[in-house]
Amino acid sequence: xxxxxxxxxxxxxxxxxxxxxxxxxxxxxxxxxxxxxxxxxxxxxxxxxxxxxxxxxxxxxxxxxxxxxxxxxxxx
Amino acid sequence: xxxxxxxxxxxxxxxxxxxxxxxxxxxxxxxxxxxxxxxxxxxxxxxxxxxxxxxxxxxxxxxxxxxxxxxxxxxxxxxxxxxxxxxxxxxxxxxxxxxxxxxxxxxxxxxxxxxxxxxxxxxxxxxxxxxxxxxxxxxxxxxxxxxxxxxxxxxxxxxxxxxxxxxxxxxxxxxxxxxxxxxxxxxxxxxxxxxxxxxxxxxxxxxxxxxxxxxxxxxxxxxxxxxxxxxxxxxxxxxxxxxxxxxxxxxxxxxxxxxxxxxxxxxxxxxxxxxxxxxxxxxxxxxxxxxxxxxxxxxxxxxxxxxxxxxxxxxxxxxxxxxxxxxxxxxxxxxxxxxxxxxxxxxxxxxxxxxxxxxxxxxxxxxxxxxxxxxxxxxxxxxxxxxxxxxxxxxxxxxxxxxxxxxxxxxxxxxxxxxxxxxxxxxxxxxxxxxxxxxxxxxxxxxxxxxxxxxxxxxxxxxxxxxxxxxxxxxxx
Numbered sequence: 001x002x003x004x005x006x007x008x009x010x011x012x013x014x015x016x017x018x019x020x021x022x023x024x025x026x027x028x029x030x031x032x033x034x035x036x037x038x039x040x041x042x043x044x045x046x047x048x049x050x051x052x053x054x055x056x057x058x059x060x061x062x063x064x065x066x067x068x069x070x071x072x073x074x075x076x
Numbered sequence: 077x078x079x080x081x082x083x084x085x086x087x088x089x090x091x092x093x094x095x096x097x098x099x100x101x102x103x104x105x106x107x108x109x110x111x112x113x114x115x116x117x118x119x120x121x122x123x124x125x126x127x128x129x130x131x132x133x134x135x136x137x138x139x140x141x142x143x144x145x146x147x148x149x150x151x152x153x154x155x156x157x158x159x160x161x162x163x164x165x166x167x168x169x170x171x172x173x174x175x176x177x178x179x180x181x182x183x184x185x186x187x188x189x190x191x192x193x194x195x196x197x198x199x200x201x202x203x204x205x206x207x208x209x210x211x212x213x214x215x216x217x218x219x220x221x222x223x224x225x226x227x228x229x230x231x232x233x234x235x236x237x238x239x240x241x242x243x244x245x246x247x248x249x250x251x252x253x254x255x256x257x258x259x260x261x262x263x264x265x266x267x268x269x270x271x272x273x274x275x276x277x278x279x280x281x282x283x284x285x286x287x288x289x290x291x292x293x294x295x296x297x298x299x300x301x302x303x304x305x306x307x308x309x310x311x312x313x314x315x316x317x318x319x320x321x322x323x324x325x326x327x328x329x330x331x332x333x334x335x336x337x338x339x340x341x342x343x344x345x346x347x348x349x350x351x352x353x354x355x356x357x358x359x360x361x362x363x364x365x366x367x368x369x370x371x372x373x374x375x376x377x378x379x380x381x382x383x384x385x386x387x388x389x390x391x392x393x394x395x396x397x398x399x400x401x402x403x404x405x406x407x408x409x410x411x412x413x414x415x416x417x418x419x420x421x422x423x424x425x426x427x428x429x430x431x432x433x434x435x436x437x438x439x440x441x442x443x444x445x446x447x448x449x450x451x452x453x454x455x456x457x458x459x460x461x462x463x464x465x466x467x468x469x470x471x472x473x474x475x476x477x478x479x480x481x482x483x484x485x486x487x488x489x490x491x492x493x494x495x496x497x498x499x500x501x502x503x504x505x506x507x508x509x510x511x512x513x514x515x516x517x518x519x520x521x522x523x524x525x526x527x528x529x530x531x532x533x534x535x536x537x538x539x540x541x542x543x544x545x546x547x548x549x550x551x552x553x
Contacts (some may be wrong), residue, residue: 003491004168012164019157020321023314027150027304029296035289037296037303043156044362047355050160054167054352061348
């Protein structure tokens, strides 16, 4: 199978860094945002921000596939 | 009518209505094995979305998440952490997987291993591990069903008869309708559960504290540590968080039922688009956590955290609200377990029973064995649910640790030419062995790390080493 493009992988890494590896930085109560403890606010924001990153990755992958099809004349 | 009478009546009406929709959904389709398991491979964006999203809103998120928010506090955040990440992983692996599914006419997860690694034994092993890991997940749904009826009847009906009754219905439902029926009942159950989640998640903090913000202010004053990791636990700190989030993010689509749901899509593009938008569907999960957190202050001495959402609802609202929410929960447990049963039974019949015991079987006969297996699995999970008292989240972590061990074999199988059958076999065996030893001897977390992820790491190393050292054989790609 064709591997995904580097750009898409990098975009996919952004949510991993933000919600997983950086836990020590954001797991705290203050500052509270919209009344939420900061850790809850941070993770909830990434439920919305992850689709933004992946939308970028989607555009990259789709345009790459279109180019691919054009150069190979539709054959895979 | 008494309060419990009202609640139980509404629950029964919702469950009956949902089952009817499932029975009717199959009417226009001839039920061969392909229809029963992958819906003829013709689901578009909406139906795939519903099937997959329906799988996200399970009894686990409904009762388990609020339960851990109540009993553990901060560590429950791992649920919010892995939700977007598992879709990121799916973005990369599901489209090529779908491609392979179409090319080789795959129906099950074990079919993939058969097609990619050309080994009946490996495929049967994968099927066996898959079926075994499904049992704790089935048990979650059953236990949830029992809890709902127990709370709704104000303790009048014990959970054991409730579980037996509920599962009889599920088994009947699966046998008649197959995957298409399940997808359509998912629609109803999602609508109900989402409305229920939004309603209780907003109303409960509002009624007791004047809003979500004030609820947190009250918690910060009295239980600030409960809101951060490790919360009410000693071991579930940041290392545990990172390793557990990674385990579920990698492992989630290795659940045989979600893996197989890939094959129901009409194109790979649908799956990719799905992966982009799905995290938005999780935005109501935090509301479940808010209910569990409210219960910390309102019902401080519950014996079982998994009861917190239901007992809060019962304490706060009239009986008919409890009925609707209980009904949504019961239907959820049914739909989820229906998918799990369907998957487990097909895996057993198609990838374990036929190739090893009866190679000459026709597809019709396979379907018949699968249907018998539905009953066997139902009874197995029922026995476990009656005799075990593990919390819903613990059961989930147990099954996930096992299931995630397929990840190296799938990802390397899709993207690498060098991985070998022997390598994948050795990797999965190592992973399962390590996960079992650590978890069954009470060593999870092990030095603060999620035991399943330790197993997954060793699995990757083993797969790589054996693939490189053992004589090369080119797998088809």
